[in-house]
Amino acid sequence: MNINNSRSDRILLALNKFFLLITVLIVLIPLIYVVVASFMDPTALLNKGISFQASDWTIEGYKLILSNESMARGFFNAVYYSVAFAVITVAVSIFAAYPLSVDNFVGKNTFMSLFIITMFFSGGLIPTYLVVKDLGMLNTVWAILLPAAVNVWNIILARTFFKGIPKELKEAANVDGASELLIFFKIVLPLSKPIIFVLALYAFVGQWNSFFDAMIYLDDAKLHPLQLVLRSILIQNQTMPGMINDQLAMAELKRLSEMIKYASIVISSLPLILMYPFFQKYFEKGVLVGSLK
Known part of the structure; x- marks a missing residue:
């Protein structure tokens, strides 16, 4: 047509x-640019810019990072934290959002107001640290997984999505004698795959890119996620001007630092880039319905 x-x-x-x-x-x-630069010799990159000549390319930056013993452990920790955090956050969000989407739920406006207040006001870093410490979660995985598990924005998205599910489905189930819990697990949850995938993607990406919480709460290097490990590697390969008198050593250190910087960006971003195509159809539908319906 x-x-x-x-x-x-x-x-x-x-x-x-x-x-x-x-x-x-x-x-x-x-x-x-970042992907190509990660395979180039920093000297050639500085002098020529992006080049596709084989003589200007090297994988030394990747070798330096992957040869670090803490890399594999940091990668495993990052995957574990991100997956576990996504599961916990999604579970908390949907279980909090569904009652708030039910019309006859008493006090839902009060609860929603309390949730929204926390989006604008918080205790701050020091009180949060003291709470985590008093709960005995310092230097444990729970310090990474629990403090940020409740995300009000995710709850709002999920609540909006649940409100868009036709009421006739719930009414028909009520006529058949189904309880609210049965309606949630048998009707609402199977229809909520788009918003669940969206919330999971948000949580996974946010936790994958996070290093500040681990830097504050985790002293044991064996518990550090990939981002914190990469940060440590970059710091180890940098120095302040004047600390090294040998100009050749300074130039070599600068060269290694540049290679590691670009390679670390690619390594830390690769899982997200590979994962996104599988979530794209759910992401587009979930964000659209959860935001506008």
């Missing part, structure tokens, strides 16, 4: 395509 667009429509569509192309280039060009 051919649609005859007016001149103004064609101009608008052309402008949309142009701005979308610009947006894609803004995102894609830095990504390509």
